[in-house]
Amino acid sequence: MDKELLAEHYIQEGNCCTAAILRAAMELKGCGQQEDLVQAASGLCGGIHAGQNCGALTGGAMMLSLFDRAAAASFMIPELVEWFDSVYGMEYGSINCEDIAGPDRRHKAERCRPLINAVYRKCLELLEEYLSDAGRLPGEW
Numbered sequence: 001m002d003k004e005l006l007a008e009h010y011i012q013e014g015n016c017c018t019a020a021i022l023r024a025a026m027e028l029k030g031c032g033q034q035e036d037l038v039q040a041a042s043g044l045c046g047g048i049h050a051g052q053n054c055g056a057l058t059g060g061a062m063m064l065s066l067f068d069r070a071a072a073a074s075f076m077i078p079e080l081v082e083w084f085d086s087v088y089g090m091e092y093g094s095i096n097c098e099d100i101a102g103p104d105r106r107h108k109a110e111r112c113r114p115l116i117n118a119v120y121r122k123c124l125e126l127l128e129e130y131l132s133d134a135g136r137l138p139g140e141w
Helices: 003-012 017-029 035-051 055-067 069-092 097-101 105-133
Strands: none
Touching (some): 003 105, 017 035, 017 055, 035 055, 055 105, 069 105, 097 105
C-alpha cells in the first residue's frame, strides 16, 4: 500500500485518530502491529477522552518518536506542533479536540478525518527531511 494512504486505511478500519497514525507509523517502520502499544495510545484519542490536545497531534508526536526519539524531541515534534497550531489552532481557536470537533458529531467526521491525514502527511514530510539530512534516502525507513 502507498505509504501516503496508510493512516486513511487505519481510519477506515475504525481506529481512532491516535491509533490510526501510530498503526500507520508501525507499518511504515516495519515493526509489526504491537497491540498493547496501540491500546495504550488509544487513551490519547478524543483529546485524552476529555476534549484536550488533539489525538492526531499526539499520534503524530508518537510517530516521529518511533523513528528517532532524540530528533523528534529536538526539532520534529516542535515543528509539528508549530505547524499544527498555525493551521488548525488558528482555524478553530485552539489545538484541543473539543474546539476542533465541536459539539456537533457531524463536524467530527468532516473535520477530523482530513486533519488526521494531514498530520500523518506532515509527519512523513518531517521524517523525509530528517532522513535526507541524516544522509539516508527517504525510502530507507
